[in-house]
Amino acid sequence: MLDLLNVIITQSIPFMLLAFGISISYNVLRATDMTIDGSFVLGAAIFARLVTLGFSPPVAATAALLGGALAGMMVATIQRGGRVDPLLAGVLATFILSSLNLILMGKPNINLLSQTTLVSFAFAQSNTMGWIVTGLYTVILCAIAYSLMRSHFGLSLRAFGNNPALLKRLGKNIERYRLLGFALTNLLAAAAGCLTAQTVGYADIGMGLGMTLTGIGAIILGQQILRSVTKQPHFRSGAEFIACLIGVILYFFSLNALLRLDIDPIYLKMILGIVLIFFLRAAVKPTLSGNAS
Amino acid sequence: MKILTRTIELLLLSAMLACLLISLAGCGSSSHEKKVGIVVPLENKALDEIVAGFTETLRKTSSVPVKFKIANAQGDMNVQRAIIQQMRDEKYDIIAPIGTVATQMSAALIQQQPIISLAANFSQQDRLQRKTCNIAVVHDEISPRQTIAFIHEVYPQLTQLTLVHSASDKIFPEVKAAVEAGKEMGINIQPVMVPTLNELYSVANALPQNTQGILVLKDILIASGISTLEIAAQKHHIPLITADQGSVQDGAAFALGVHEREIGVEGAKLAAAVLSGQPVCSLPIVDMKRLTVFMNTAALAKENQSPAAIQAAAKKLNYKIEME
Numbered sequence: 001m002l003d004l005l006n007v008i009i010t011q012s013i014p015f016m017l018l019a020f021g022i023s024i025s026y027n028v029l030r031a032t033d034m035t036i037d038g039s040f041v042l043g044a045a046i047f048a049r050l051v052t053l054g055f056s057p058p059v060a061a062t063a064a065l066l067g068g069a070l071a072g073m074m075v076a077t078i079q080r081g082g083r084v085d086p087l088l089a090g091v092l093a094t095f096i097l098s099s100l101n102l103i104l105m106g107k108p109n110i111n112l113l114s115q116t117t118l119v120s121f122a123f124a125q126s127n128t129m130g131w132i133v134t135g136l137y138t139v140i141l142c143a144i145a146y147s148l149m150r151s152h153f154g155l156s157l158r159a160f161g162n163n164p165a166l167l168k169r170l171g172k173n174i175e176r177y178r179l180l181g182f183a184l185t186n187l188l189a190a191a192a193g194c195l196t197a198q199t200v201g202y203a204d205i206g207m208g209l210g211m212t213l214t215g216i217g218a219i220i221l222g223q224q225i226l227r228s229v230t231k232q233p234h235f236r237s238g239a240e241f242i243a244c245l246i247g248v249i250l251y252f253f254s255l256n257a258l259l260r261l262d263i264d265p266i267y268l269k270m271i272l273g274i275v276l277i278f279f280l281r282a283a284v285k286p287t288l289s290g291n292a293s
Numbered sequence: 294m295k296i297l298t299r300t301i302e303l304l305l306l307s308a309m310l311a312c313l314l315i316s317l318a319g320c321g322s323s324s325h326e327k328k329v330g331i332v333v334p335l336e337n338k339a340l341d342e343i344v345a346g347f348t349e350t351l352r353k354t355s356s357v358p359v360k361f362k363i364a365n366a367q368g369d370m371n372v373q374r375a376i377i378q379q380m381r382d383e384k385y386d387i388i389a390p391i392g393t394v395a396t397q398m399s400a401a402l403i404q405q406q407p408i409i410s411l412a413a414n415f416s417q418q419d420r421l422q423r424k425t426c427n428i429a430v431v432h433d434e435i436s437p438r439q440t441i442a443f444i445h446e447v448y449p450q451l452t453q454l455t456l457v458h459s460a461s462d463k464i465f466p467e468v469k470a471a472v473e474a475g476k477e478m479g480i481n482i483q484p485v486m487v488p489t490l491n492e493l494y495s496v497a498n499a500l501p502q503n504t505q506g507i508l509v510l511k512d513i514l515i516a517s518g519i520s521t522l523e524i525a526a527q528k529h530h531i532p533l534i535t536a537d538q539g540s541v542q543d544g545a546a547f548a549l550g551v552h553e554r555e556i557g558v559e560g561a562k563l564a565a566a567v568l569s570g571q572p573v574c575s576l577p578i579v580d581m582k583r584l585t586v587f588m589n590t591a592a593l594a595k596e597n598q599s600p601a602a603i604q605a606a607a608k609k610l611n612y613k614i615e616m617e
Contacts (some may be wrong), residue, residue: 003382011374013510031435054474088298098488109393114422124424127404200374201401204394205460207370214371259379265372266336 004256012254013135014195015215016245017040020142021188022215023244024149027223029181030161034090035075036189036215038097039047039068039206041176046103048110048203057118061194068190071097074085080175082164101205108205117198134195141191142241149237157181214251221246221276250279326360329566330380332390332399335368337513338539339553340391343411346557347389347564353566366395377402387564393463400428407573411560414463417578426574429563433556434463434583435536435549437471437510443549443586444534445478446606450507455504456484457496457522461513463565467510482508491494493518497525511536511550519543523592530597541587541617542575546596547611585613 015258025033043064050060066238069095076090102108123130148154159167160177167174189211197203222243254275258268333340334573342607348361373395380388381403391398396413401442404425412433412585420428444451456471458464468484475482476617483501487493493515500507507526509515515522516539520571523544526533535548558578586607593600607614 006383007375007378009369010378015371102460102488108460109397109463111397111419113397113419158394199401200370200398202394202397210369249572250318252371252375254377256375259364259372260383262362265367265376268372269367269369 004225004253004260005232007256008249008252009135010131010199011256012245012248013131014192014199015218015246016138016192017188017242018192018211019086019215019248020145020241021185021192022212023219023223023240024145024157024188025182025185026160026216026219027272028149028154028158029086029178029184029242030094031086031184032090032212032216033072033075033182033185034087035071035093035182035186036212037092037208037210038094038101039071039189039195040193040211041203041205042071042097042104043068043109043193044197044203044207045105045193045205047194048112048192048197049105051112051115051117052110056118061118063069064190064194065187068193069187071190072184072186073179075186076178076182077173079178094095098205098245104205105205110203111201112197112203115200119198120193130199134199137191137195141188145188146241148184149240153180154237174276201263217276218247218251219244219248221250225250225279227263248275251276264284298385317495321395326358327355327386328383328387329359329361329387329389329564330376331361331363332334332376332380332388332395333363333365334373334392334395334515335366336388337517338543339537340412341514342539342553343391343557343560346552346554347411347561348557350558351564352563354561355617356524356565356569357406359568369409374402375399379408387567387571389560389564396428396430407567409560409573411562412556413589415578420574420578429567429573429576429578431556431559431563431581432552432581433511433551435511435551435584436469437467438474439584440479440508440510440534440549441471441474441480441482441537442508443606443610443612444508445480446610448532451505452480453501453503453505454480454482454508455500455506456508456510457493457515458481458486458510459483459512460486460488461512461514464510464512471510473506487515490514490518493521497521500525500529504529506531507533509533509535509540509545516540516543519545527592527595532596532598533592538587538617540586541589541592544592546589546592548587549584550587551584555583556581583613587615587617589617 021163022036025031046067047060047064050063051057075089075093078092079086119130119133122133157177160174163175174225225246226243254272258271263271331344344363351359364376366376377399385406387407387409388399390396390412391411393413396410396415399408408428410428410430413430420426455466458468472482476583487496487498496550507522519540523533535545537548537550538552541548541595563576566576588600588603590600604614
């Protein structure tokens with residue numbers, strides 16, 4: 001049981017940053033940002049390349065985060081003026097990033113096992129210490145992002161997502177909020193990629209595959225469950241963050257519990273889907289009935 | 294009506310739960326049995342061959358009874374990590390990841406148990422730089438120089454070759470080596486990268502006009518779409534040359550490669566040594582040396598190619614020939 005708990009926590013730590021980034025784009029900016037898959041790899045790619053070129057890990061990590069923010073600004077620029085749908089802009093940005101990541105890495109896979117990273121000194125002492133340090137980075141970044149969401153800036157971002165016309169009438173530059181909002185979400189995704197690469201020992205061009213969909217699934221699950229508990233029709237920053245945490249933990253709990261039941265991984269995604277449906281059915285009371293909708 | 298809807302929903306969910314329970318495969322293990330976990334990154338025929346070679350040989354050669362768990366991560370990084378961590382926590386006696394990425398992840402997450410890495414790029418230097426040396430490796434690369442030399446022997450007049458490759462981790466240095474070897478032998482090799490399988494069709498239909506052959510190195514992604522390239526080869530009456538047995542079985546003309554099963558067999562020998570008490574770090578990094586020419590006569594006929602030249606070259610260079 002302790003092993004299972006340990007595994008769930010260690011898998012959730014780097015993924016939490018990605019999920020929080022997705023949560024901001026989904027709940028606050030009201031956009032499904034598919035760029036996250038690419039930004040996740042971008043963070044890992046920049047960090048791995050710079051570290052292998054001899055840059056210090058803090059410099060490499062800062063560059064990785066900035067790279068993620070730039071990727072977010074790119075997707076915001078594609079959408080500029082609402083000319084391109086956010087979903088489509090995300091897909092286009094992912095296309096660009098898949099080539100860019102390969103160019104940056106120089107090869108599809110960079111081995112980090114023998115490199116000094118931000119967490120290698122801690123993992124050299126013990127696994128527990130390694131995960132404490134990794135968790136600390138996650139907590140710091142999540143706390144900064146959370147504080148931003150609670151600030152006046154966060155409120156303006158929410159206004160941008162809910163009613164950009166109103167924001168414009170208030171004399172605000174909505175493109176500025178679009179740029180900063182997507183920069184923040186993709187910065188968090190790049191941070192998740194950067195931390196993941198350090199904990200799994202490599203950066204790989206294919207490591208972001210399906211991350212956005214898993215993240216969206218996890219946060220929706222968390223929201224549904226939290227909503228049934230708090231009975232609140234709408235969310236605010238704190239609840240959104242907690243929903244994210246619940247969703248991520250529940251996703252990794254289900255994944256690992258099923259594997260420990262010796263279920264063949266070929267059936268894993270199907271059974272995982274069914275189990276999550278059960279969770280949702282059990283947690284959420286019906287709100288619509290018959291034709292009354 | 295509401296009750297009926299609710300009943301149907303309950304029935305559906307019960308059926309889903311039943312499916313779930315049926316899928317549960319409970320299995321106990323006796324105390325003297327050794328547990329060996331094999332991490333397969335994705336569904337692939339070549340990887341299945343490696344697994345078959347590994348399990349069959351280890352069952353025969355191990356001095357102790359062995360119980361296998363074969364877990365396929367279906368290309369999902371989160372699932373792969375969960376599988377490796379589970380095998381670590383359940384104290385598997387040996388963990389055998391297939392491929393470079395699964396090996397790197399296993400090396401990062403497992404410090405104590407022995408890892409027998411199959412078909413991965415993991416050098417002796419990588420092994421020695423680890424805090425704990427717990428990895429033995431079977432390499433599966435065939436020198437691109439050997440492949441090009443064989444092609445040159447089969448087609449001495451060939452000067453233009455298109456090399457189709459994916460963005461896979463280990464293929465890039467091999468492509469570079471192939472291009473350099475080609476230059477030395479008077480063959481201009483033009484590499485064409487296909488990042489996803491969807492793009493293979495477009496590439497196959499836009500081959501350079503002057504190309505005299507299509508070459509695919511040992512590349513899982515491209516091998517999955519080999520029939521697309523075979524259609525193009527037949528259309529242009531040029532040979533499709535690969536580097537693995539599976540792609541020849543699936544329609545390529547010929548290949549210089551190794552039996553995938555042999556990679557598993559070599560890995561099983563390492564695993565048997567570990568189970569008999571030998572320290573994993575004392576085991577050598579194994580390279581595959583026994584090369585075979587696999588030929589598909591039906592595909593050769595459709596491409597208007599003669600098998601005689603291939604057989605003569607194989608004989609001259611002392612390679613075994615197998616017809617698929």
